[in-house]
Amino acid sequence: MDRMGKYIYGIIEERKQKRFDIPGISGGEARPYTIPQGEFSAVVSDGPLEIYENTQENLLAHNRVLETVMKDYDVFPLRFGTVAKTEEEVRELLKMTSDQLSEAIRAVRGKVEYDVEIDVDEKKLLQEVQANSPVIQQIKSLSQGRTVTLDEQIKVGKVVAQELVKEKLALAAFVKNSLSFGIEKITSLRLPRPETLLNLAFLLKKENTPAFENLIQELDQKLEDKLRFKVTGPLPPYHFSELKLLVVDFDRVNEARKDLGLPGETTESEIKKAYRNLAKKFHPDQARGEDQEAEATFRRIDASYKLLSKYCERNPRDRYHFRPEEFGERIILLDRDDPEVVG
Structure with missing residues (x-):
């Protein structure tokens, strides 16, 4: 039989034990609950004491619990796969890190995260660059009525590549600046695909979320011929949690x-x-x-x-x-x- 432990999702400010009606990461009948210690509680569920693989199923279960809890609490999320052996160990963890937790939770109190992936339609952008570049137009004008030389083809290729990079940088700067209003922090994340122009995490106050969502919708409509927006949120502040714990x-x-x-x-x-x-x-x-x-x-x-x-x-x-x-x-x-x- 597997040894059982306490899978820890995150920390909230709560002095009493609470239960949440949502399946935990281990599935079955196990439901998340809190283990209080002082002013903080760890949100946990009972499960095997093992290394949890970061499969899509496990990650979704981990995130679902945190997103349920954040409806009623400011959540300080712990890294995926944090497991303690016993309830006593969880309480000891909260005791040992109480000062750091106070500081870390204060930094994210009343705030949520939005993750925004922005993909560029390179085909449409390329067509625009070719149509608007003065250098390309000049070469085309000079070559009318004759065969374009190899050197001219190479020159056009270089100009197109340079103009494409400049246009992408300009678009990225425009989008980032446009979305910065009312934002507490922004961090860049790994680009998941070659066509992804930006992958950003935004930290903002909960009361600013309607304005932020409206702004993204306006940008999406304005730039729909060039860019595609994928927005995930509101989320717990995964990428803005200054304190990260790994318990083994x-x-x-x-x-x-x-x-x-x-x-x-x-x-x-x-x-x-x-x-x-x-x-x-x-x-x-x-x-x-x-x-x-x-x-x-x-x-x-x-x-x-x-x-x-x-x-x-x-x-x-x-x-x-x-x-x-x-x-x-x-x-x-x-x-x-x-x-x-x-x-």
Whole structure:
């Protein structure tokens, strides 16, 4: 039977125990509830004490709980995959980080996040550039009635590429400036596709959300021939939470070591080497559908490597001995500047 723990979604300001009628990340009958300690409560659900893979199903369940809770509370979201062993450990976590939590929650109180992806229609933009560029028009004018030379074709290609970049930069600056009114903070996120011009996270006060949504709708209508907007929100402030917690214990770290096939004593460079070798073998692009379990195996290897990397980063040593007495039953890692969510 799997060992059970407490999966932690986030922190709210609440002194009493509350329950939420929504399925937790483990599914079944388990429903999220709060574990209070002082002025704060952790929103948790009961589930296996394990490394949670960042599958779409798990991520959606994690986000659904936070979005339900934020209807009634300001939520400080924890990174996906945060698990504690017991209720006592959750309370200890809240005690140990109470000062940091007070500061972090104050920074996001009364605020929500919107994520905005903006894709560019390169075909239409290219047509516009070709029609409006004076240099291209001049070359076309000079070449009327004769065959365009290779040098002229190369020159046109270079001009088009340069003008396309300039037009994209101008569009990006215009959109970003237009959406900045009434915004507390903006951060750029990874571009998910080649055609994505901008991928931005906005932090704003809840009372400003109607105006922000109207502004996006106006921009979408104004630029619909060039840009496509995808808006997600309101959300908990995932990308603006200054305090990030990762709670693990010896069993989790040791399980991650075994996933990478590492011996009981190893180094950081050996951990990286083991991950590279396994990633090369099980990456879905390499498996090409031959092994149906390759993708799941790769996700687990990737999650285990991230866990070990984070442990090494916060506990630098020449060699790592995977024994309980080396670091005790519980590790709590605090990250203020890491923008990525570690699974």
